[in-house]
Amino acid sequence: MKHIVILAVLTSSLLAAEPALKDAPSLTREVKLKVIEAIRPSFVHVEYTMKFDRGEEPRGGSWGSFAQYIKEERPMEATGVLIDAKTVIVDDLMMHPRFMKSIAVTYEKSRVGARISGFAAKHNIMYLELDKPLQGAKPAKFDASLPGPYASVLHTLSATEWTTTVYDTPPEKSLTVTDSGEKFIRPPRFTVDAKGRPVGISTNPRVGLEEKWKGSPLDWEKYSADDMDKKLKGIEKITDGGIFRVALNFRSPKKDSSAERYSSSDDSDEGTEKNAVGLLIDEKTILVLGNYKPKITARLETIAVYPPKAETPVQAAFTHTLKDYGCLIATLDKPLKGALKFSRRDITSLRYRLLPAAEITLHGAKRVVYYGHQRINAYKLGWKRNVYPSMSEREASTFLFDDDGAIVVFPLARRPKVSTEERYGGDEALATPTVLINPVLADLASNVDSNNVPLTEAMENRLAWLGVVLQPLNRELARANNVSDLTRDGKIGAVVSYVYPDSPAGKSGVKMSWVMLNIQVEGEPKPIDIKAREYGPGAKFPWDRWDALPARYWDGKFPSPWQPTETILTRKLTDMGFGKKFTATFFADGKEIKKKFTVVASPTHYHTAAKFKSAEVGLTVREMTYEVRRYFLKTAKDPGVIVSAVEPGSKAGVGGVRPFEIITHVNDQPVSGVKEFENAIKGKSELRLSVLRMTKNRLVKLRMSAGDAIKKPTTKPAE
16 A cells, blocks of 8 residues: 655646646756755655554544554555654544554654644644654745746655656646536645745645645644644533433344344344434434334333433433434433534535544443544535535544534434345445434424334234235246246246235235236335245144154244245335335236235234233143134134243143144133133143144143142043
8 A cells, every 4th residue: 555645736827816727838857857856855754653452453534444554564654744844744644643653754864753743724734743853854945936837746655665756747737617616726736846946735636716725834724732632622521411322222022033034234133232322412302323123113112321421321212213314313301411513514615624523432331432533535425415525434433523513424324215225234324414414303293204113012013914925936937927027037026826815915906826026115216126935844844743843942933834924025015114105016917017005004913913821831822813824724713722832841841732733622612812711721620722733633631730740641632
């Protein structure tokens, strides 16, 4: 990696006072040699010896990682310019001092130590103070009054050698005018006259016509090291008062090993506590930077805010999730002082400026903050043509402030539309200007997601449904159904293998054997291709070996024999939100068929069904639901409850009862729900359970009298 000071060329005709562009006379080879000879003693070499800190590799601003220099056991070398006897200017590393072991400056055989003494306010430059003057080096004395023609000089480490190059025909001889009316030139980095005398220096690739690029860096607006320390102490006070660790506590997720997963890493994280960064936006309101999908937010139970200086946390109540940004809003139980100021400045007005920065990360329950500075040297267009700063890879944890202590940029993930989100992993937080979030917070009614909210445990596993069972498409099926061209030769699309009669699909006339291609959601930018997977257990479910099922699976962790209700399609529809309108496209009889639907909640399914747990018997039963009845070919009039879990060593377990079996009768009386089952076993000294495993019935007798040990429960086929 090469780190250089870029030096360019500019003729006097490009000055703001010179409206006409003219070619400067070309400098001869002899003149260029004299320019190099004259200016070369002002170029020095800066050596940075770096170190790891707390296991983290050294990094800085837009430079990225510096770890390679530690690995190669050598310092990073950069070009510096000596501007007085003990002052050197060099590119701003924007690196926290904890990574810096030492700085040395060399010229030929002379070598002295140095320290960072200050930073330019509007140029990407920092100032180094030498321990003593460098023998033989010559300070660059800038004279803005020197006439042209001008030349620019480039001094860089090229491969293994330091080289100095002079240019006098620069491509930078141009004038740029933006559509917004901004006029600027692209000045040289380091300019000299034909005798090699310094004229000016500029580190910014665009300079307004009214700005001066000639003159000495000693005259620039700058901050001393002491000034920066005071400024950063002020930022520390602001962040301690308004940026906190927030602990979010969730219910344990429901165990559903049979569900077809289509989720992010957050979805798969089964932890019951997540720590996030929270921003105090007024004395009672906190903005929590957590990009959680509805399935995760549904389990949210409590929110605790931990101000760094407080002895106890402050409780908060969930109020909203933003629909376009990865954060939620909570209301504090008691007010806190120190609300942050959100800047309303256009971030392009802060180009190149030194901005105080706080890098805030959470390591478990510990909030770690490092204070330093950053600069916004470039911008990029993002979502909805919004302007975002181009920053380093640390933008996911960096907060930038202006001179008044207002936040101008902070890390915020954008919440993608369901149709455009990635299958695995959520969108990462990126540096986001506060001017984008200000109007959102001012009009919450138009910017919240009413579907992404905490739910009761009974509602946690609610799902949308269409009422179709889908069979994966493949190359052969696609060709057989004449849809190869519409399904990328069977890579997308699915065959409708079953339609529930009273479902939205059934009522709209969707038929079995139709091929489902995609759904287009109202307000979404693109259609969602339909995909399905073969369900593993299915017809291969090991019923014939079910008695040998290890006890560790008796709690229902083993995949169910029926196809799960949570599929890629139902998960997508659920995340879109109930009430959302969409159009589904099918293919049948040689043509596309479009059907309009509204996202609705499914009937009660296995994981939302009412259940009853009997500690005495040692099992849990659930109501028979629509997908369970379909699998077992049962009607709504057929009696039965399904066993969802069995306690190892319990009466039911020792008696041979296993998950996914149906109990149809208790003591010869039919049971058609968990309440009937509970009443049927209450107070009985002996239970005779009619148990159905697929098509085979058997009778399990359990002795329930207190103190009676079960030596070997008797079982026999039911009549």
